[in-house]
Amino acid sequence: MAKDVLTGIHFLSGNYACVEGAIAAGCRFYAGYPITPSNEIAERMSVRLPQVGGVYIQMEDELASMAALVGASWAGAKPMTATSGPGFSLMQENIGLAAMMETPCVVVDVMRGSPSTGLPTAVGQADVMQARWGSHGDYEIIALSPSSPQESFDFTIKAFNLAERWRVPAIVLLDEVVGHMWERVVIPPKEEIRLVFRKRPSKPREEFLLYKADKDLVPEMPIAGEGYRFHTTGLTHNIKGYPDTTARAQAPLVRRLVDKIRKNAEKIIDIEEHYIEDAEVILISYGISYRVCQYVLDKVRSDGLKVGIIKLNTIWPFPERRIQELAKQIRAFIVVEINLGQIVFEVERVAHGQCETILVPHAGGHIHDPEDIYNVIKDLF
Amino acid sequence: MQIKKEHPLERLLRRERMPHILCTGCGIGTTMANLVEALEEGEFDLDKISVVSGIGCAGRVAGYLNLDGFHTTHGRPIAFATGLKLTNPDLTVIVFSGDGDLAAIGGNHLIHAARRNIDIKVICINNFTYGMTGGQLGPTTPSGTWSSTSVYGNYEIPFNLPYLLCACGATYVARWTSAHAHHIKNSIIEAMHHKGFSFIEVISACPVYWGRKNKLRTGKDMVKFFLEHTEIKRHPDPRDALIQMGTPILCGVFVNEKRPDYLDMMKAQLSKKLGISEFRGDGKVTLPEEEKKVVSEMRPPKEIKLTQIKLAGLGGQGIALLGLIMGRAASIFEGYSTVYTQEYGPEARGGASSSGLIISSRAVNMPYTTAPDILVIMAQGAFRKYRKDIRENSIIFIDKDLVRPKNIPNSVKVYAIPATRMAEKLGRALVANIVMLGFFTAITPYFSVESAEKAVKMSVPKGTEEFNLTAFKEGYEYGRQYGRA
Numbered sequence: 048m049a050k051d052v053l054t055g056i057h058f059l060s061g062n063y064a065c066v067e068g069a070i071a072a073g074c075r076f077y078a079g080y081p082i083t084p085s086n087e088i089a090e091r092m093s094v095r096l097p098q099v100g101g102v103y104i105q106m107e108d109e110l111a112s113m114a115a116l117v118g119a120s121w122a123g124a125k126p127m128t129a130t131s132g133p134g135f136s137l138m139q140e141n142i143g144l145a146a147m148m149e150t151p152c153v154v155v156d157v158m159r160g161s162p163s164t165g166l167p168t169a170v171g172q173a174d175v176m177q178a179r180w181g182s183h184g185d186y187e188i189i190a191l192s193p194s195s196p197q198e199s200f201d202f203t204i205k206a207f208n209l210a211e212r213w214r215v216p217a218i219v220l221l222d223e224v225v226g227h228m229w230e231r232v233v234i235p236p237k238e239e240i241r242l243v244f245r246k247r248p249s250k251p252r253e254e255f256l257l258y259k260a261d262k263d264l265v266p267e268m269p270i271a272g273e274g275y276r277f278h279t280t281g282l283t284h285n286i287k288g289y290p291d292t293t294a295r296a297q298a299p300l301v302r303r304l305v306d307k308i309r310k311n312a313e314k315i316i317d318i319e320e321h322y323i324e325d326a327e328v329i330l331i332s333y334g335i336s337y338r339v340c341q342y343v344l345d346k347v348r349s350d351g352l353k354v355g356i357i358k359l360n361t362i363w364p365f366p367e368r369r370i371q372e373l374a375k376q377i378r379a380f381i382v383v384e385i386n387l388g389q390i391v392f393e394v395e396r397v398a399h400g401q402c403e404t405i406l407v408p409h410a411g412g413h414i415h416d417p418e419d420i421y422n423v424i425k426d427l428f
Numbered sequence: 429m430q431i432k433k434e435h436p437l438e439r440l441l442r443r444e445r446m447p448h449i450l451c452t453g454c455g456i457g458t459t460m461a462n463l464v465e466a467l468e469e470g471e472f473d474l475d476k477i478s479v480v481s482g483i484g485c486a487g488r489v490a491g492y493l494n495l496d497g498f499h500t501t502h503g504r505p506i507a508f509a510t511g512l513k514l515t516n517p518d519l520t521v522i523v524f525s526g527d528g529d530l531a532a533i534g535g536n537h538l539i540h541a542a543r544r545n546i547d548i549k550v551i552c553i554n555n556f557t558y559g560m561t562g563g564q565l566g567p568t569t570p571s572g573t574w575s576s577t578s579v580y581g582n583y584e585i586p587f588n589l590p591y592l593l594c595a596c597g598a599t600y601v602a603r604w605t606s607a608h609a610h611h612i613k614n615s616i617i618e619a620m621h622h623k624g625f626s627f628i629e630v631i632s633a634c635p636v637y638w639g640r641k642n643k644l645r646t647g648k649d650m651v652k653f654f655l656e657h658t659e660i661k662r663h664p665d666p667r668d669a670l671i672q673m674g675t676p677i678l679c680g681v682f683v684n685e686k687r688p689d690y691l692d693m694m695k696a697q698l699s700k701k702l703g704i705s706e707f708r709g710d711g712k713v714t715l716p717e718e719e720k721k722v723v724s725e726m727r728p729p730k731e732i733k734l735t736q737i738k739l740a741g742l743g744g745q746g747i748a749l750l751g752l753i754m755g756r757a758a759s760i761f762e763g764y765s766t767v768y769t770q771e772y773g774p775e776a777r778g779g780a781s782s783s784g785l786i787i788s789s790r791a792v793n794m795p796y797t798t799a800p801d802i803l804v805i806m807a808q809g810a811f812r813k814y815r816k817d818i819r820e821n822s823i824i825f826i827d828k829d830l831v832r833p834k835n836i837p838n839s840v841k842v843y844a845i846p847a848t849r850m851a852e853k854l855g856r857a858l859v860a861n862i863v864m865l866g867f868f869t870a871i872t873p874y875f876s877v878e879s880a881e882k883a884v885k886m887s888v889p890k891g892t893e894e895f896n897l898t899a900f901k902e903g904y905e906y907g908r909q910y911g912r913a
């Protein structure tokens with residue numbers, strides 16, 4: 048067995064599991080800058096990547112890290128970086144470039160208390176909106192949120208697959224608690240891990256058009272050095288990849304960047320539902336907060352209250368269709384997140400007054416006290 | 429007579445993108461032509477060349493060359509190029525951009541790429557200004573001269589780029605003006621053959637902004653000015669390369685030296701240790717097969733109720749490792765749902781160390797130990813801190829020489845062992861945590877001796893396994909006797 052997929056049973060932190068997921072997914076390039084609470088990812092990457100012939104480079108800042116990722120991807124890498132709030136802010140510049148050039152890459156944001164330097168060593172979940180639209184302009188990305196080290200492993204692989212499939216940056220929204228907690232992680236045999244690589248050019252150079260999309264709105268992607276002699280730019284461009292800074296070129300380009308995710312959302316979205324059938328009230332949560340909700344759910348279900356739960360494995364694109372459907376059947380959604388209201392506004396928008404939408408907020412620094420969630424539920428029955 | 433239809437340089441330019449946006453008399457266009465000539469003359473494999481630009485007039489060049497071209501974000505072409513090069517070292521990566529892009533907003537990347545000696549070739553157009561945005565002040569605008577944001581004359585000192593780059597460790601540094609076509613071309617060829625960070629500064633004409641406002645209205649005026657105010661030396665000293673009005677612009681090759689580049693340094697450090705000869709980001713490296721050592725089978729867990737365990741002591745007592753080993757024993761070898769957390773943040777400073785463990789045969793949702801059933805305490809300070817968590821019927825494990833439990837309910841069961849003393853007797857106080865682990869294993873039902881021993885073996889430093897297992901046995905025996913007494 049080569050050292051790439053460490054098939055077997057492990058006991059790992061969420062941050063370590065994320066690294067193993069990346070390596071199992073074929074990541075061989077990591078560029079990053081140290082920041083708490085993501086450091087264990089960089090540290091383990093610096094050990095693991097050389098073992099599999101990959102490149103770990105510690106860049107001078109997060110601007111450089113993210114730019115290096117985009118370059119690496121165009122040279123054929125499945126690249127990754129990891130950071131936390133302040134660094135994530137700096138990365139937004141070239142996350143925008145990656146979105147515009149349609150570059151597959153994975154960015155891990157281990158969320159901590161914020162804004163600004165905030166709480167470097169304590170949990171937060173307030174980067175959810177930044178993950179979606181942190182860079183300027185209209186674009187769509189994909190974001191996943193693991194609730195355990197096992198999911199950190201699984202979702203990191205998934206993030207690579209989605210990034211490659213849809214040619215977007217995929218964001219893994221870990222949080223400080225999941226990043227730092229240790230649990231059992233089962234790594235499957237290499238043959239059982241399904242991997243996706245970007246669509247490759249099907250035409251010779253003379254006929255190839257860099258940004259001519261297929262039906263799924265995703266174009267084929269050549270790699271530097273293969274002889275395609277392509278040109279790509281962060282400017283608004285035509286299907287050849289040449290700058291065309293007109294409103295005429297802007298509309299089809301930006302629309303496609305957005306539509307390739309929005310129109311394919313149902314293929315990307317991954318949510319879990321429990322106890323939905325008879326539910327009058329549904330909890331919606333993600334990341335570490337989902338586990339607190341589950342703890343509360345066990346309690347209220349044994350009290351006989353008809354409460355269900357939705358776990359957002361993918362946060363972006365948002366599961367609009369399903370939430371809309373459920374809004375018609377229930378009395379209320381209760382959104383639990385470690386921020387003062389982010390996903391709750393999405394739920395409220397989609398529920399559109401069909402049912403109540405209630406937020407159980409937390410300013411950050413710790414997970415919710417289960418009592419706080421319990422009391423909100425109790426009030427509804 | 430045969431009429432040749434193709435321009436000699438057409439192979440390298442994207443004809444469909446012509447006319448270009450560059451102004452008449454601009455030095456960027458001529459430098460681009462010099463680059464094209466260099467690539468023709470040097471007979472390089474054009475399919476393997478990537479050209480990366482940032483933002484600005486010079487940044488447009490990547491779009492005109494018939495190569496793999498990347499027009500990136502402002503200031504980041506060098507960082508982008510670093511990703512390209514380290515992913516596929518077979519590529520030749522050229523960065524073509526301006527002074528504002530490379531030395532102002534991208535200054536940090538410039539100096540660090542030079543320091544790392546990343547094998548990329550940087551052509552830096554220095555026209556003293558931001559042309560694209562209307563002639564504003566830059567980090568290279570000569571003192572006293574006009575820009576649209578220094579209309580009274582610049583009162584800053586500009587960068588001396590050759591000196592900066594030499595100091596940062598670039599291994600090829602040259603400067604020419606856009607009037608020195610031949611020298612630029614030769615320098616580019618030299619840089620293409622050079623392995624390491626190469627930097628060619630081209631003092632370039634921007635007649636439209638910097639020139640016009642500083643009494644050099646046309647491209648011709650500027651070329652004339654450059655030719656008249658240049659001093660070319662064979663071995664110029666970069667310390668003398670500051671550009672000041674009234675003194676000549678010093679040109680030449682400042683440095684051309686051999687030094688291992690980033691990837692060479694990486695290989696030198698890693699190859700022997702890891703048995704791998706190549707490192708690249710695209711995964712095209714064959715890996716050696718190794719023997720499989722990981723655990724692959726898990727037994728179904730026995731039924732137990734959820735138990736919270738708090739471990740606390742001083743930094744250096746191996747509290748974190750103790751928790752990790754317990755976690756591994758319970759999780760990997762006994763099949764329990766197990767969550768292990770360490771305390772982070774301010775609490776983790778000042779010498780205290782604590783971690784939490786939750787073990788259950790059912791799924792564990794809450795990650796933290798909020799109401800510990802068991803406390804393992806190795807220092808008096810830790811006892812004071814966590815006494816509030818000790819309730820009726822709690823179980824506590826203590827190092828009996830280091831902890832005096834006071835004011836606790838009568839129903840609390842105290843298991844005391846002189847763990848540190850026993851460890852010292854074995855020769856190293858450091859293994860007191862492992863002695864405690866043995867003791868804990870003997871008394872509690874969460875993992876078997878075999879599981880604990882396996883977890884110890886996989887967690888302690890190589891070579892110390894036997895010693896740690898001896899410590900474990902000592903503690904375990906003490907626990908067994910304890911049970912009987």
Ligand code: SF4
Nearest residue numbers: 450451454485559634
């Ligand atoms: S503005 Fe100046 S630098 Fe830009 S193209 Fe015109 S002359 Fe060249």
